[in-house]
Amino acid sequence: MAYVQREAILIKKEKLNSTVFRFTLKEDVISEIATAGQFVNIKCGEKVLRRPISICQIDKKHNCIVIVFEVRGEGTQWLSQCNQHDKIDIMGPLGNGFNTEKQGKALLIGGGIGVPPLLSVAESMECDCDAILGFKDIETTILVEEFSSKCKDVVVMTQDGTYGEKGLVTDALVKKLETNDYSVICSCGPTPMLEAVSQIAQKIGIECYVSLEERMGCGVGACLVCACKTKSKDGEKYSHVCKDGPVFNAKEVVW
Amino acid sequence: MANMGLFIADVFFKNPVITASGTFGFGREYNELYPIGKLGGVSCKGTTLLERMGNPPPRIVETPSGILNSVGLQNPGIEHFIKEDLGWLKSQGTVAIANVAGSTLEDYCKVAEILSDTDVDMIELNISCPNVKEGGVSFGTSASSVENITEQVKMRSSKPVMIKLTPNVTDIAEIAKAAESGGADAISLINTLTGMRIDINTRRPILKNNTGGLSGRAVFPVAVRMVWQVAQAVSIPVVGMGGIATWQDAVEMMLAGACAIQVGTANFTDAYTPIKIIDGLEKYLDDNGIKDIKEIVGKAEMW
Numbered sequence: 001m002a003y004v005q006r007e008a009i010l011i012k013k014e015k016l017n018s019t020v021f022r023f024t025l026k027e028d029v030i031s032e033i034a035t036a037g038q039f040v041n042i043k044c045g046e047k048v049l050r051r052p053i054s055i056c057q058i059d060k061k062h063n064c065i066v067i068v069f070e071v072r073g074e075g076t077q078w079l080s081q082c083n084q085h086d087k088i089d090i091m092g093p094l095g096n097g098f099n100t101e102k103q104g105k106a107l108l109i110g111g112g113i114g115v116p117p118l119l120s121v122a123e124s125m126e127c128d129c130d131a132i133l134g135f136k137d138i139e140t141t142i143l144v145e146e147f148s149s150k151c152k153d154v155v156v157m158t159q160d161g162t163y164g165e166k167g168l169v170t171d172a173l174v175k176k177l178e179t180n181d182y183s184v185i186c187s188c189g190p191t192p193m194l195e196a197v198s199q200i201a202q203k204i205g206i207e208c209y210v211s212l213e214e215r216m217g218c219g220v221g222a223c224l225v226c227a228c229k230t231k232s233k234d235g236e237k238y239s240h241v242c243k244d245g246p247v248f249n250a251k252e253v254v255w
Numbered sequence: 256m257a258n259m260g261l262f263i264a265d266v267f268f269k270n271p272v273i274t275a276s277g278t279f280g281f282g283r284e285y286n287e288l289y290p291i292g293k294l295g296g297v298s299c300k301g302t303t304l305l306e307r308m309g310n311p312p313p314r315i316v317e318t319p320s321g322i323l324n325s326v327g328l329q330n331p332g333i334e335h336f337i338k339e340d341l342g343w344l345k346s347q348g349t350v351a352i353a354n355v356a357g358s359t360l361e362d363y364c365k366v367a368e369i370l371s372d373t374d375v376d377m378i379e380l381n382i383s384c385p386n387v388k389e390g391g392v393s394f395g396t397s398a399s400s401v402e403n404i405t406e407q408v409k410m411r412s413s414k415p416v417m418i419k420l421t422p423n424v425t426d427i428a429e430i431a432k433a434a435e436s437g438g439a440d441a442i443s444l445i446n447t448l449t450g451m452r453i454d455i456n457t458r459r460p461i462l463k464n465n466t467g468g469l470s471g472r473a474v475f476p477v478a479v480r481m482v483w484q485v486a487q488a489v490s491i492p493v494v495g496m497g498g499i500a501t502w503q504d505a506v507e508m509m510l511a512g513a514c515a516i517q518v519g520t521a522n523f524t525d526a527y528t529p530i531k532i533i534d535g536l537e538k539y540l541d542d543n544g545i546k547d548i549k550e551i552v553g554k555a556e557m558w
């Protein structure tokens with residue numbers, strides 16, 4: 001559980017579509033110790049609470065991390081107005097990421113703004129990966145090239161069929177499972193999608209990990225605000241997304 | 256260099272900066288960033304006799320210059336605290352304050368009794384939590400029940416007892432006097448102010464608990480006023496909190512009558528806030544030729 005609170009330098013700012021930005025941030029310590037699926041907690045101007053954003057790529061050679069975020073409200077709006085060379089106060093790397101020491105073949109399933117963190121998984125997974133990426137439409141489709149260069153096979157699904165195939169990621173998942181044996185599924189996206197993916201994985205008996213979201217306070221496990229219900233042999237309890245997660249074994253999550 | 260140390264009920268604090276209950280866990284997480292031994296004290300997460308699940312999420316919402324929370328006292332229970340956290344915290348070289356809550360009078364007394372046989376330095380009696388259905392704040396809103404619970408807990412505990420007051424009352428001075436006459440060794444205030452936010456699209460409260468407790472800079476003026484009123488009304492030490500985020504806030508709170516201060520919500524914005532406040536206070540004293548931090552306590556001059 002090592003992490004720092006420091007000023008990172010925004011060295012590259014890109015706009016991926018009308019509401020999604022990609023920031024390359026230079027910060028020695030965070031880039032050094034971060035692992036796939038962890039997140040950073042970002043101070044956004046005068047906001048009281050930091051905003052959690054997943055790490056999308058880790059570039060240890062250049063001491064950088066990449067984040068991709070969507071403008072949702074005032075915090076991410078403020079962040080999107082930062083410019084190259086600006087200093088951004090970030091805390092991280094936080095939480096437990098995905099286990100990338102896997103054999104066989106992994107399947108990454110991302111939905112919408114849940115897609116970016118899976119790129120760091122594709123880059124560090126010890127075995128081959130396939131990916132299913134789901135978006136609303138062509139406008140919101142991001143990072144397809146990046147995934148294509150890191151994964152064996154990438155299927156893109158859009159709800160309106162304007163890019164890739166028309167349908168949901170679960171439609172693609174069912175199809176994929178007919179012809180492939182996967183050792184693990186890693187997923188990030190909206191909760192209903194994660195629940196549907198988990199159910200399919202559980203039925204087939206594939207290990208499945210999901211990255212959850214919840215409103216956070218401290219981000220480090222001290223304030224117990226970001227509760228999510230989990231189950232174990234001792235019964236149900238509230239775990240915390242920031243410290244016990246954000247990545248959980250899907251069979252422990254109470255949906 | 257000016258003297259920053261002080262005593263509260265025979266317990267020595269190396270400086271007047273304490274981290275507030277519920278915002279700092281048991282100190283482990285923040286010890287990753289700086290040695291928590293630099294702090295005057297740590298008030299631990301509210302602890303009950305038995306483990307508590309807490310409220311369903313969402314448990315937090317940001318408001319202008321503040322937050323509402325509805326954690327609902329999630330904690331692993333007093334035995335777990337004593338076995339897993341207290342020893343570690345004590346070994347960090349800071350004052351360990353146990354924040355105690357309960358559903359019944361007997362709960363409070365039992366926990367206080369159990370803590371008597373431990374190394375804990377002090378008990379902070381949380382009769383001011385607005386986020387639980389039973390107990391909590393209901394003990395803290397009438398003078399007679401405050402006096403009663405203070406007396407009962409004092410009888411069962413050998414540790415100094417600090418009573419933490421809720422701001423959700425009409426006459427804070429009356430409540431503080433009741434705690435003093437019940438035998439309290441000190442008073443801390445303020446806990447959170449009950450609040451609520453509603454999502455205008457879904458027409459539902461944002462917090463699953465519907466209501467929550469307001470903290471952060473938004474409550475600071477209310478906290479200063481209440482600490483001032485309480486400091487006028489009692490002669491036991493008063494520990495002030497509510498919205499403190501800078502050393503200037505800390506000075507202001509001490510001028511109002513607080514002999515020490517607690518920092519809560521500001522930890523979320525900047526984890527180094529308590530350390531910055533300690534450094535800022537030291538410099539303020541030196542710059543103004545003040546030899547001892549105690550010299551500023553209650554020194555605001557009223558019109």
Ligand SMILES: Cc1cc2nc3c(=O)[nH]c(=O)nc-3n(C[C@H](O)[C@H](O)[C@H](O)COP(=O)(O)OP(=O)(O)OC[C@H]3O[C@@H](n4cnc5c(N)ncnc54)[C@H](O)[C@@H]3O)c2cc1C
Nearest residue numbers: 051052053054068069070072073074075076213214215246
């Ligand atoms: C572990 C984790 C990783 C995340 N990674 C990404 C990412 O890589 N890219 C991305 O675009 N978004 C990500 N999010 C969601 C992102 O944190 C929110 O979109 C953001 O906090 C919204 O802030 P705001 O001020 O713009 O919006 P507002 O709606 O004004 O925010 C109000 C409050 O609610 C909180 N909040 C709102 N939505 C969410 C949410 N979905 N999850 C948690 N808290 C929320 C905010 O932090 C803030 O405290 C992640 C969330 C979590 C918990």
Ligand SMILES: Cc1cc2nc3c(=O)[nH]c(=O)nc-3n(C[C@H](O)[C@H](O)[C@H](O)COP(=O)(O)O)c2cc1C
Nearest residue numbers: 275276277301324381445446470471497498519520
């Ligand atoms: C997330 C959160 C949890 C809290 N939990 C407790 C608690 O367990 N016991 C308690 O006495 N006060 C608790 N409080 C109240 C704080 O200790 C403090 O009284 C209050 O937040 C005002 O100070 P601040 O504005 O500096 O945060 C909590 C506050 C927050 C924000």
